Amino acid sequence: MILTxxxxxxxxxxxxxxxxxxxxxxxxxxxxTFRTVAGLVRVETIESVPAGEVTEDDARRAGYAxxxxxxxxxxxxxxxxxxxxxxxxxxxxARDALAADADLTPDDxxxxxxxLDRLDARIPWARTTLARLQREPGITAxxxxxxxxVGKESLKRRIRTLKEHGLTxxxxxxxxxxxxxxxxxxxxxxxxxxxxHDRGRARGSGAH
Numbered sequence: 001m002i003l004t005x006x007x008x009x010x011x012x013x014x015x016x017x018x019x020x021x022x023x024x025x026x027x028x029x030x031x032x033t034f035r036t037v038a039g040l041v042r043v044e045t046i047e048s049v050p051a052g053e054v055t056e057d058d059a060r061r062a063g064y065a066x067x068x069x070x071x072x073x074x075x076x077x078x079x080x081x082x083x084x085x086x087x088x089x090x091x092x093x094a095r096d097a098l099a100a101d102a103d104l105t106p107d108d109x110x111x112x113x114x115x116l117d118r119l120d121a122r123i124p125w126a127r128t129t130l131a132r133l134q135r136e137p138g139i140t141a142x143x144x145x146x147x148x149x150v151g152k153e154s155l156k157r158r159i160r161t162l163k164e165h166g167l168t169x170x171x172x173x174x175x176x177x178x179x180x181x182x183x184x185x186x187x188x189x190x191x192x193x194x195x196x197h198d199r200g201r202a203r204g205s206g207a208h
Contacts, residue, residue, distance in 0.1 A: 001028050001043070001085075005172075007063045008036035012089045016063040019085045020054060022074040026083060039093050045086035054082060098166030099178035109187050115165055123149050125158060130177065133168060134185055137176035144175075 003011065003019070010016040021027070028034075028043045035041075051071075059070040074082070104112075119126035125148050132144060141156045148155065159175060162168040167181040177185070 001034050003036045003041065005037045008038040008041070010063045011036070011041055011087050012038035014089070016061070017087055018058070018062050019087055020049075020058070020062055020070060020074075020082055021085060022051070022076045022080050022082050024076060024080050028085065033090055035093055038089070039096075040090040042088050042090045043085060044088050045084075047084050048081045049084045051078070051082045054084075058084075095163060095166055099163075099169060099180050101166065102179040102183035104180070104183050104187055109184060112165070112167070112184050113188070119158070119161065125150055125155065126162065129155075129159065129162070130167065130181060130185060133175055133177045134182065138171060138174040140174045 001019075001021075007016055007019070026046055028046060030043055030045055032043045033040050034043075054067065054070070056067045059065075059067040062070055064070040064073075116126045116130075128148060129144060132139060136143075141152045141159070144159075145152050145155050150158065159168060162181075163170065166178055167184065169176050169178050
């Protein structure tokens with residue numbers, strides 16, 4: 001389930017506790033959690049309601065100025081049922097805290113090294129992507145694919161792995177390095193300057 005940035009932040013603030021969707025069948029279950037830009041949100045309830053019984057007040061409780069604004073977001077066809085979904089905010093996204101953690105230990109750096117070695121083992125893309133994000137914050141997936149042996153959709157999926165490990169952030173358009181990503185590149189640049197031969201042997205030729 002996807003919430004717009006505005007609605008997600010309203011759920012986190014406790015201002016919105018319900019959403020409406022027109023689906024052929026339920027796509028979420030009570031108890032399920034999902035990520036939003038404002039953190040983790042839980043599905044508390046879901047029930048089918050007649051479309052004609054959704055009111056202006058219902059629309060405002062869902063974060064919309066009017067019923068027309070709410071129904072304009074509906075997808076599918078008119079014969080599909082409308083679902084009322086109770087929502088609650090659970091916690092910040094743990095990836096946000098990780099991304100903001102720039103205090104890297106040697107073990108942290110070694111762990112990220114190992115991750116990037118794995119990601120680059122068959123198709124080298126991860127280190128190149130981090131370096132380009134450092135030089136060009138806000139660059140889009142389309143532009144990032146230039147010079148890489150992967151397409152746009154494949155690269156977007158791969159970048160999610162970097163985000164899972166707190167190295168990148170998704171913007172409204174494009175991507176940028178997180179504080180942790182900047183710290184890692186800064187730490188490895190320093191290590192390469194101080195210990196180029198040792199570092200090269202440790203990472204092996206396959207890392208590049």
